[in-house]
Amino acid sequence: MALITVRQLTKEYVRTKAVQGRFGTLRTLFTREKERTLAVDHIDFSIDEGEVVGYLGPNGAGKSTTIKLLTGVLWPTSGTVEVAGPGGPVVPWRDRQNLARRIGVVFGQRSQLWWDLPLIESFTLVAALYDVPAPRYTSNLARLRKLLELDPFLHTPVRQLSLGQRMRGDLAAALLYDPPLLYLDEPTVGLDVLAKETVRGFVDESNRSGRTTVLLTTHDLADVERLCRRILLIDHGRVLYDGAVDGLVARFAPYQEVLVRLDGDQPDGDRLDLGGFSGEREHDGRWRFRVGRDEPVHRLLAAAGDGWQIRELSVVESNLESVVKELYRERRDG
């Protein structure tokens, strides 16, 4: 069953164009010229109960704007969002009170906790705000304390917590009232490798045993590889790809890369043709060939045998990181 349904969602920011030069600030106040940015451009998708979806895109693609629309912080220019739940679907920007019970939100860059209070008191406040019955609060807190190893800093004011501790506190607060849906915005940014693994392990566990549905925005593709089966890739506010992680690699990198080091005298120039494949010289003196997944690599080997001696050969399979990097580069350059 679809938990979130997004239809033709569009957000255009309109702001007054800043006037440069002498008295620019003052003249900006009187100018009528507007600057328009189409941050989200007629996007459609739905997310089923129990899914963990990676919401990816380069800087400025429209991810934060989408999250703000999904959490009801912004009104769209057009289109709609529905979040399913008991009592019928909720449109985020029309009913933020009901929406709040259905979603937990964690931002890597800013905390939702009370800065001056000990962590445990933030939890008490969250429980009161969301009317969590006492027995449920007790059992949820016990589970979260154990899973996120909160005990050593449960009574420490939030402002004194390290980034990793604060993130664990934020995750606990977001799930204390059992929302079926969790939005995570860069949850591992700035964390060390161990802290990242704690966050990922916790999200995975909440999804598997708690059936929490997760929409994850991140620039760390290891988060996606560890947690998501599905990716929504956006750029310039439009959906570029919606499907399985493996499918993205197969669709955008239908080749493998073969790195070859030659023995003896090296060819002149930066390009080398071998067996119908064209290679480029790398900085370390090796040659990089792109060979289609269905093309026989042995042609390269045979051709090399005729003129050049191969000392070393390795096949590099494309992965999520290399494909996404290439896609972002193409879109930036194109």
Ligand SMILES: Nc1ncnc2c1ncn2[C@@H]1O[C@H](COP(=O)(O)OP(=O)(O)OP(=O)(O)O)[C@@H](O)[C@H]1O
């Ligand atoms: N309040 C605003 N007013 C005007 N334009 C905005 C505003 N917020 C964002 N934008 C523009 O909308 C576009 C999408 O921005 P958004 O913050 O949604 O991207 P993003 O994918 O979250 O980027 P990042 O990965 O850098 O966080 C960008 O061109 C941005 O400059």
